[in-house]
Amino acid sequence: MNALKPFILTAFLLACTGQAVQAQSCKPISQFEGLFFDAGAFVGDQNMERSLENALVEGVEKVVLFPAPVTQPANRPRALEKVFPDLVLRGASPWSKASPVIWPEPLDITMFGSLADEMARHPDRTYLISHLSRFDPKQLSKLLDKAPNLWLGLSWEDLKILNKQCANGPLQSLVDQADGRLVFASFGQDRHWQNYKKTIQSLRNYIALLSEEKSEAIAFRNAERLYKVAVNAP
Secondary structure, three states, X not given: OHHHHHHHHHHHHHHHHHHHHHHOOOOOOOOOOOOEEEOOOOOOOOOHHHHHHHHHHOOEEEEOOOOOOOOOHHHOXXXXXXXXXXXXXXXXXXXXXXXXXXXXXXXXXXXXXHHHHHHHHOOOOOEEEEOHHHOOHHHHHHHHHHOOOEEEEEXXXXXXXXXXXXXXXXXXXXXXXXXXXXXXXXXXXXXXXXXXHHHHHHHHHHHOOOOHHHHHHXXXXXXXXXXXXXXXXX
16 A cells, blocks of 8 residues: 555645646637737837838727827827728728727826825816736726726736636736726837737736627727727727
């Protein structure tokens, strides 16, 4: 019997390992085939045209370019409508008529108090924060609960975590809390555009773990509400 103990222990450990791997195997429950609305992509000064063309190729409905922390004239909606009408004009209204959204960047957790005060003073203004995983989820949850005019955006870094955890964990709890105030906002700058295809695929993988209604909301419907611009997506 003693001679069998190592084999029994090995079999037990393998079984436990198998269960752990199985627990991390995410099971898709829906499939979204439409176009995505990137509600917050920061396009840099260099290679803007190529970046926007890549966005179209990867199936992105729009790339929101304003108001970024440093906004160049060529990146503003009215200028872009002349150069890329297919990208910035896919709905019933010109993109330059979209409702403005404030990006409080650069931002760290020490600024949450002053940001909360600002949002309280300007309840008619809409604010959007992306790259959520850089913050303490509990602190961000308190800020979200306090400010009904705060929206959250999922970045590439956030999607990696959500996919790895199969749409569970503290970040998913924050996503659930935000509900109708949650969008895909890639937060991408120059270096992120090089891997934009992977970002979109990561988004597809994530929303496949959600219900069809939640998938569409994150893919484009919430962003339509945020900017008050309709897009041609199914």
